[in-house]
Amino acid sequence: MSRLIVGPFNRVEGDLEVRLDVEQGRVVSAQVVSPMYRGFEQMLAGRDPHDAMTIVPRICGICSVSQSVAAARALADAAGQRPPPNGLHATNLMLGCENAADHLSHFYLFFMPDFTRSAYAGRAWYAEVQRRFATLSGEHVRRALSARQRWFELMGTLGGKWPHTHSIVPGGSARAIDAAERLRLLTQVREFRAFVEEVLLGGDAIEHVLSLDSEAALERWRAQDPSRGDLRLWLTISADTEMHLLGRGPERWLSYGGWPQPDGRLRVGQGVWEGPAGRLRTLDLAAITEDAASAWMSAGGLGPRHPFDGLTQPEPDKPAAYTWNKAPRLAGQVVETGALARWLVGGHPMLREAVRRGGGTVHTRVLARLLELSAGVVLMEETLGALVPREPFHARVALPEEATGVGLAEAARGALGHWLRIERGRLANYQIVAPTTWNFSPRDAAGVPGALESALAGTPVEPGEATPLAVQHIVRSFDPCMVCTVH
16 A cells, blocks of 8 residues: 655645545545644634624635625624615625636636646547636636626625625625616626526526436437537536546535525525435534544544534644544534535436436536536526615624524535624634535544545546546545635
């Protein structure tokens, strides 16, 4: 058996290292290492609760809105208040805008460039991938960057600026949208729809692609012209390289739900999807714990802790630890989170069928992300139509001297939760469990590996590979954000 250390990874937000034990050309076991410590939870202790709205967006420069939304919801929960309808809609729009930009960046800038490597030079699709996705020079990369810029202009209207917008507040949004701005925003969203339908879907309508209800229907759609549009090309590449056999995860998916409505409904489903055959369970927030057995963190003499009682106390010389990331568990079990989790919990028949056949793999993760990028356009259009100009966008929130609160959000990468406790008007404790904390979890006290660690087991390693290409595909299929992980 040999040990292979892969890292630092490029095209990843933050620092990441993966240690692989390899035997007979296959990964036997993996350790996922988050080597950077930041300590945001320590910074928040003892502060005025409202300071969280300024501090937590700085955790990350690419998903700062997600952090703001979770913090605002935690403070609103502590106060026992809900934003007015316009406030809900404006917050949904900002989070949806950021998530769409993240999905766009992941596919065009982070994931697809790996298929331009010389290892694939003999494939029939290689020249077309080079033309579209070559780093910085690819035709569709340039078009995606232009579309992404327009998306951030939309964010500027909604929130004043990006990243680290300060318009998201516990009572809703401090940035009201008037009728003329709403019309301009709708025009910008429709420009993005044009990019998705022309470049990603090859001239097809979003609604038609989302209506494909089986793998057979998806394959018939792809076969009409296997390289027309980037989704079809990806499906062609995935089949040719057998991405459906690569990176099978823990077979348990978590979604906190998203796009809350004034009547209390969630447009994006909440729950836990279990097993390839599939069983939808209700989410029990009380069952969430963080295990520090493999982290350079003190457990305070106790075992796994619920985030309300979480401890952030570095212990850099801890024996047998190998990462700054704790190990979140749901009822003691490993879960995966992200776009695939949301679509499984939400009940999309084609993705449920794909998972029943092959599980959560590189293929199903990327497919779910591209479908969600498309669906986000429709949700944005509907939400803009629900805004009522001149109605309130936020309400004043008075925080009690003693309270607890939890704020849940679905970031692009998955389930994000903030838990806080207020004592004597100050933050006594603030704990964050980010999506990559779930997905890039280390082993727990029982030695059970996290989602990515288990997904890497069995991965092929070609002779002489110092940075195995298959390992990179699996890691990137989770779209890691390591700076959020080591908050």
